[in-house]
Amino acid sequence: MTTAALSIRNLHKQYDNGFKALKGVDLEVQPGDFFALLGPNGAGKSTTISVICSLVQKTSGDVRIFDIDIDQNFSLAKREIGVVPQEFNFNQFEKVFDIVRTQAGYFGLPASLAEERTEKYLKQLGLWDKRDQASRMLSGGMKRRLMIARALVHEPKLLILDEPTAGVDIELRRSMWQFLKEINARGTTIILTTHYLEEAESLCRNVAIIDRGKIVQNTSTRELLRKLSREVFIFDTKEEIDDLPSIAGYSGQLIDSHSFEVEVEKNQSLNEIFTTLTEQNIHVVSMRNKANRLEELFVSMVESHGNESVGEKGKS
Amino acid sequence: MSFQEQRIAFTTIVVKEVRRFTRIWLQTLLPPAITIALYFVIFGTLIGPRIGEMSGFSYIEFVVPGLIMMSVITNSYSNVVSSFYGTKFQRSVEELLVSPVPNYIILTGYVVGGVARGLAVGLIVTCLSLFFTDLQVSHVVITVAIVFLTAVLFSLAGFINAVYANSFDDISIVPTFVLTPLTYLGGVFYSISMLPEFWQGVSQANPILYMVNTFRYGLLGVSDINVAWAFTMVIGFCILLYSYSLYLLGHAKKLRN
Numbered sequence: 001m002t003t004a005a006l007s008i009r010n011l012h013k014q015y016d017n018g019f020k021a022l023k024g025v026d027l028e029v030q031p032g033d034f035f036a037l038l039g040p041n042g043a044g045k046s047t048t049i050s051v052i053c054s055l056v057q058k059t060s061g062d063v064r065i066f067d068i069d070i071d072q073n074f075s076l077a078k079r080e081i082g083v084v085p086q087e088f089n090f091n092q093f094e095k096v097f098d099i100v101r102t103q104a105g106y107f108g109l110p111a112s113l114a115e116e117r118t119e120k121y122l123k124q125l126g127l128w129d130k131r132d133q134a135s136r137m138l139s140g141g142m143k144r145r146l147m148i149a150r151a152l153v154h155e156p157k158l159l160i161l162d163e164p165t166a167g168v169d170i171e172l173r174r175s176m177w178q179f180l181k182e183i184n185a186r187g188t189t190i191i192l193t194t195h196y197l198e199e200a201e202s203l204c205r206n207v208a209i210i211d212r213g214k215i216v217q218n219t220s221t222r223e224l225l226r227k228l229s230r231e232v233f234i235f236d237t238k239e240e241i242d243d244l245p246s247i248a249g250y251s252g253q254l255i256d257s258h259s260f261e262v263e264v265e266k267n268q269s270l271n272e273i274f275t276t277l278t279e280q281n282i283h284v285v286s287m288r289n290k291a292n293r294l295e296e297l298f299v300s301m302v303e304s305h306g307n308e309s310v311g312e313k314g315k316s
Numbered sequence: 317m318s319f320q321e322q323r324i325a326f327t328t329i330v331v332k333e334v335r336r337f338t339r340i341w342l343q344t345l346l347p348p349a350i351t352i353a354l355y356f357v358i359f360g361t362l363i364g365p366r367i368g369e370m371s372g373f374s375y376i377e378f379v380v381p382g383l384i385m386m387s388v389i390t391n392s393y394s395n396v397v398s399s400f401y402g403t404k405f406q407r408s409v410e411e412l413l414v415s416p417v418p419n420y421i422i423l424t425g426y427v428v429g430g431v432a433r434g435l436a437v438g439l440i441v442t443c444l445s446l447f448f449t450d451l452q453v454s455h456v457v458i459t460v461a462i463v464f465l466t467a468v469l470f471s472l473a474g475f476i477n478a479v480y481a482n483s484f485d486d487i488s489i490v491p492t493f494v495l496t497p498l499t500y501l502g503g504v505f506y507s508i509s510m511l512p513e514f515w516q517g518v519s520q521a522n523p524i525l526y527m528v529n530t531f532r533y534g535l536l537g538v539s540d541i542n543v544a545w546a547f548t549m550v551i552g553f554c555i556l557l558y559s560y561s562l563y564l565l566g567h568a569k570k571l572r573n
Contacts, residue, residue: 054413055410081414083414085410088407089410090406091402098332102332102411103411105324105329106328106329106412106417107321107415108325108416150411
């Protein structure tokens, strides 16, 4: 049996103002996984991450990193973790090189190795040319990459990223995805929280959804998407169309003179749609999902959990 | 962490701290040198001769040890309070908190940074004083020990202030309203034997009096207080503040919530 990269059991966190951020979180992430922790604002994602890397003290529960209990040997557990927080948390007046080099020193890396690794990760993240600049001079995307370089400099086995691509433009986001995929392919377990569900869908093999301090779903991305009972597809046509094509058993609506959308239930087939359209001499030039599939599922799950919570409150 | 890794982490913190105050030397090293030089000119050269002797020494000779000590106290305190509060404010303290560096290494690293600045400014001021008077050192070990312990003590005090501070106002309140009055009334400019008996008693409740007088004893060989008692008190406070700082680093909700 393999040791989990991260194992959380019955984790609770209550802040001084009485707010219960975590209400018994259970979570397990396997080594080598690319794992997404999803949830709306205030759901408990950042608190969970902060407890794992000791920025917040838990109220109760067990957290193990590669089977190292953080209550028993947090120092050892921390060596296995690299963390990229949501907010920029480096000295704005320090040089880019110094920030990464200093972090290597905090992890006890000898000077030559620390400098070698600093160069390696600044180059991999396209920041080597900026190494002598004060960090405040970097763009938002560069600052995010700087935090990733800093988190990787001690080569952790578990990399935790809290909304790493927030505020990053599409091109840079794609290049960061590629970089993270490569890091993961080399064996680093990655956990990320994100608001971009497209990011989770394209990167992560497993997903947990947290809402109001509880995990409401924890499964593989593929399995989760399988639960989607209905999808809406948009069809773009070659010919101009005046009305929604009639397709028996399917509902939909006309969007404009060259496109329409159709709702497809889980037990229905797209072949039927294409057959009917061909019979009507309508040629489809492209087809796409109306919304991100995971996003639809996420919204429905969080909404249903919200309703349950309200129901529970009503009973008490 | 192994001993070797702890040594590397400690050196990293100290180098970072020393680099910080030397990088901004115009804010950290030059102003105290100018301020104290002005004290030398005004109190030593212009007003001093009219005051006459104090405890058997010319006024400039009497006031130099106090002014050196004042610069050590102020700078060791302000280095740690501004540096550590700065890391809290910018959240770069998280770099340390997520790393495996033991808390005692973090604390000692910051204290050594504060001591380095305190001693650097003390040395600059001492060199400047040589333009105004000849310095004698009566007890080398006592002189070095008290200046070092004082720098440690006020670095620790600065660290505690930084942990509790919620704003930049909070890091200037203690130096302005506590440290400066205690220093000025701590026998820097006068011997407490000049005070009425009641105020002599009150002055003895001021811990800075003991440090200034012990340092003066080290240089000039005269003191208003018992030197052994002064060392006991300073070492005791160092142990107390170090223990409390360590507790705060491990448990303070202002750092880990």
